[in-house]
Amino acid sequence: MLQKQLTLMNIDTREQWEEWAQYRNTIGEVIKKCIERYGVNNGNLLLLGVGNGNDIPVELLESKFNNITIVDLDDGALERFLARVSDKKKFNKVIIDLSGISNQIKNAKELLNRATSIQPVIDLSKLDKTYDLVVNCCFSTQLLTSHFYGTNEFQTQSLSPKVGQKLNELSNRIHSSLFSGLKSKLVSNGVIIHMTDTFELKHNKITGEYSPAMLPVSKIIKGDWRNIHLVLNHLQQLSRDGLYILGSALPPELNDMFATRTLFSLLWEFLHDDEEDRNYIVIVYVFQNQ
Ligand SMILES: C[S@@+](CC[C@H](N)C(=O)[O-])C[C@H]1O[C@@H](n2cnc3c(N)ncnc32)[C@H](O)[C@@H]1O
Numbered sequence: 413m414l415q416k417q418l419t420l421m422n423i424d425t426r427e428q429w430e431e432w433a434q435y436r437n438t439i440g441e442v443i444k445k446c447i448e449r450y451g452v453n454n455g456n457l458l459l460l461g462v463g464n465g466n467d468i469p470v471e472l473l474e475s476k477f478n479n480i481t482i483v484d485l486d487d488g489a490l491e492r493f494l495a496r497v498s499d500k501k502k503f504n505k506v507i508i509d510l511s512g513i514s515n516q517i518k519n520a521k522e523l524l525n526r527a528t529s530i531q532p533v534i535d536l537s538k539l540d541k542t543y544d545l546v547v548n549c550c551f552s553t554q555l556l557t558s559h560f561y562g563t564n565e566f567q568t569q570s571l572s573p574k575v576g577q578k579l580n581e582l583s584n585r586i587h588s589s590l591f592s593g594l595k596s597k598l599v600s601n602g603v604i605i606h607m608t609d610t611f612e613l614k615h616n617k618i619t620g621e622y623s624p625a626m627l628p629v630s631k632i633i634k635g636d637w638r639n640i641h642l643v644l645n646h647l648q649q650l651s652r653d654g655l656y657i658l659g660s661a662l663p664p665e666l667n668d669m670f671a672t673r674t675l676f677s678l679l680w681e682f683l684h685d686d687e688e689d690r691n692y693i694v695i696v697y698v699f700q701n702q
Pocket of ligand 1: 418
């Protein structure tokens with residue numbers, strides 16, 4: 413069931429290669445900085461939640477790494493990505509459920525009913541290398557919300573705060589389990605670049621409505637995207653105010669597993685059409701194995 417929803421979501425965004433060029437370049441700059449600053453070797457790269465890869469600076473990555481493993485649950489989207497690479501021999505495609513729950517629930521209703529009790533079982537056994545760098549490609553907020561795609565409950569902002577909290581706790585359990593599995597696949601000084609869309613800034617041109625994060629974020633950046641880094645000083649407050657996208661927060665225990673090296677904030681100009689303008693602020697967490 414989930415695979416079908418992810419397939420539809422990736423079909424929606426498959427033509428975005430040109431539109432997301434600037435965002436993709438910014439991600440390339442972040443990856444280059446991390447490779448240089450934290451001494452990442454050019455051996456094995458693991459990319460998680462690649463999808464169509466429209467946000468992945470593939471040319472740069474092929475030039476920097478000898479071997480690249482790509483993971484997603486949507487095989488068709490990974491094939492579209494592979495059609496874009498120069499040297500296919502460098503790539504291994506692996507299908508994994510990164511949430512560890514999709515085999516345990518049938519639909520969104522069951523997810524809501526069992527959110528408190530369900531325990532993720534994430535099977536990373538198909539990842540048979542140790543990796544120098546892992547890049548998480550904005551899959552976090554999809555792990556739970558994709559179950560609502562195409563259902564009446566898809567408007568996750570209309571979930572009650574209590575239900576939202578239950579789902580965020582489940583998301584924390586998933587991320588703890590996933591990061592602990594990833595730690596065992598990293599070389600000793602290996603790095604994880606975890607990117608996650610964290611704030612949705614949406615303007616509905618028909619109704620005139622703005623998403624809740626729009627006004628507070630605009631104030632912080634003083635209405636100028638060049639100040640987007642200022643958001644990093646206000647993350648705790650924005651989280652307390654319930655403005656994070658569901659599933660985008662990370663559990664505090666990651667601080668015991670890794671050294672947090674730095675954070676970046678990026679603008680993802682996601683969609684601009686006659687009906688809406690939709691941007692995301694993506695927070696990038698850089699962790700190093702220790
Ligand atoms: C932001 S998208 C990636 C890029 C984007 N779709 C594009 O078109 O370039 C996040 C990806 O996470 C994948 N994903 C979501 N839930 C997943 C899960 N439980 N297991 C594995 N991959 C998942 C989706 O299939 C999607 O490709």
